[in-house]
Amino acid sequence: MKLSLTVNGTQHDIDVEPRTLLVHALRDTLDLTATNIGCDTTSCGACTVLVDGESVKSCTVLAASVAGQSVTTMEGLAQGDTWHAVQQGFRDCHGLQCGFCTPGMVMAAVSLLAENPKPTADDVRHGLEGNLCRCTGYHNIVAAVLSAAEASK
């Protein structure tokens, strides 16, 4: 089916099977491969993107169902060379190792801070419950998000 997706501010007219998941449309049709797939059950959050500013797990959303809405992936987060505070926080606090969960984790954190700009460490831990990481033990991810919140004051 033909549909129109707006991703990172650019409109794309694509032709995909009706059953195509948003994550596959992003990765396979549009070659936006930052967004990753880590599970089959909407558990890990590696595929998290923003749809109209809210975080969704793109492995559980049909591409067709977000036609006409605005999708943001990590590739679209920085404004030119200026990083989003969350990107900077992850860099400054070593909030990533292998980098696989990172795009989803970063987008979930962006969404978390939009809802709660001054979270406590506990808020961050519970707010990111749907995003799994095997490398960091979350210690530095929590620090990264708190650092981003601090920088955004």
Added chain:
Amino acid sequence: MSILGTRVLRVEDPKFLTTGGVYADDLRDPRLAGAGHVTYVRSVMAHARITVDAQAARELPGVIAVFTADDFADLDPPPPPMPFIAPALARPWLTKDVVRYVGEPIAAIVTEDRYAGEDAAEMVSIDYEPLPVVVDPRAAATDEVVLHPAHGSNTALAFETGQLEGLFDGCEVVVRREITNQRVAPVPLEVRSAACAWGDDDRLTFWASTQSPHGARDFIAGALKLDKDKVHFITPDVGGGFGAKFSVSVEDLLLAVMAQRVGRPMRWVETRTENLLGMGHGRAQLQTVTIGGSRDGKIEAYSLEVLQDTGAYPHFGAVLPFMTQMMATGVYDIPKLAVRTRSVATNTAPVLAYRGAGRPEATAAIERAMDLFAAEIDLDPAELRQRNLLPPERFPLTTPAGANYDSGEYAKALQAVLSAAGYDDLRAEQRRRRESGDRKALGIGVSVYVEITAGPEAGEEFARVNVKPDGSVVVYTGTSPHGQGHSTSFAMIAAEELGVPVERVTVVHGDTDLVARGGGTGGSRSLQLGGSAVHKGSLETVEKARDLAADMFEAAAGDVVLDKARGGFSVTGSPDEFRSWAEVAADADAEHGLIVDTDFQAEGATFPFGAHVAVVEVDLDTGQPRLIRHVTVDDAGPVLNPVIVEGQRHGGIAQGVSQALFEEVLYDADGNPQTTNLADYAFPSAAELPDFDLVEMATPSPLNPLGVKGIGEAGTIGATPAVQNAVVDAVAHLGVQHIEMPTTSERVWRAIREASS
């Protein structure tokens, strides 16, 4: 000022935080244009005779080819994955006639796109005629059901160290217990993925998510009977390995065969369900510990019997007991030791290496045994440990298990962690809660550990240092990082020794055409071997450059000095005579610059150590344990980059904690897996874990120029027994002596009930 030991942020990160890493499934390489997508059809039964009819799948639109075992009958079977494993136990290309675990590949489907592959997999008809299933390793050891009749027995390996008989004669106190070190899943966030393409020159280019590109190249070349130089192996970004990706699997290998037969490039990415069914698991040991000593707390003898579950096709899991045996007595001065191990096949997924690989199992056993002994003689567990630690003046030493410990300050580590945790205050708080009848019981768990890294044999690693004519430096390493930050750490080493800014150094890894040789990344080997090779190569580069500069100056080499501050060479006493690195490199070769290849050979494996204190709260009404603090000393020698080392410790600790509290791969009695996705498998989120308190300590190893040991697995090894001991400690006053891992609410609640009834 030296850059070594400073907090340098990772050079890797800008890519990962903007466009994202390029993992195998992200490859858009032109050589992969037109690639077929591979989908494996896997067994849904644990042990059965099968007949396969794939005709309906072949007829579906979008299907390019369907392969079953018969299609590969002309090939020799793939080689065994490890030395010491009988060829009769090795995995076939695809299984024929009999399946031996749920998830075993039966057919391979090649389609135009991934959705068509899933459709076609549904159309492969498989008749299963059930065979008796053996899931429990104790039953497997009886050989009542034999998985591999050609091998004749389920036992893949067995060995003994020391004499069990009479070992505890003369001990006043002897404690014996069976302990399960449960099967867990490695769960790298990136599942297995690979791609390959044959070139017009009959050369195979192979990309796969692995920790060991040269090892993978050699395995592929061996299996396909190709010269090694006919295989170009490239490791893209790898989304975590944790030991489970140390090699490549038969599913990977088959891509090359199918690419040849179909005449197209191939690519494959598994699902998480396939990953949990088929990649393989870790740990999986049934242990019997016996510990004996005097009533005043001197341990005199220790025995460890290990029944290792290898899964259906023995792999790395079969040899895990070697490492468990070697580290059996841990940090303690125990004169008498006996170890007896047996590795047996069961109708479950193969057991692989998982962060620590045999060493966490050894530490868990002895550290639990120490607590059991302490409880038996009514002595504080920290005090019992202090009385039995190997003292620093004994190093270097050889243990009764035959391990050559290089350096260790165990008492200092224990003291440091007890002091940082406020151990005495914690015990006082525990007493207060017990006396007041608080329903939130406090538990304090201690572990002291030592492990072996870059072993068991003395390792070696390759490095090339190339100073370019523009003065920039490219370092080539045979290690293969997948999150460990070698591009930052190794650049720091070269920058330090050459006297160039770290920003001018780039690190190349993971490509067998660019890097001559290498051992990959695993067993916490990388910094001590790969980093030492970069260090050695850098020093040799300085020497070679000094000779070149001397010729340029027309001076004696002995009068030429490296001026690190200025990034070049000058003549003693004539600082105006100066040649920059760029000038010297251009003089060596105007196009390529100055190139030095070197290999670092270690004198032996190293033995990092540390001590952990875990503090848990247990709800006495529900049994729920919660880790509220975790304090660690993890001493792996001098720290090159604290940012990276802390990250390694955090991640390792989390995995160790999670084995103690949450994770377990479960099969039912018929071999049906119960934990096949991340909704069922208890993978922890941020909400289940606390921050970790890290205490610094650095005892150098004499075995390499950097004095470093491996840090990758330390946290995992120390954390698990500390947390398990803490959970038991929380309810010890109710009469509980032991709780198996994972110490779930249900297990804790049952233990409390049983102790009070």
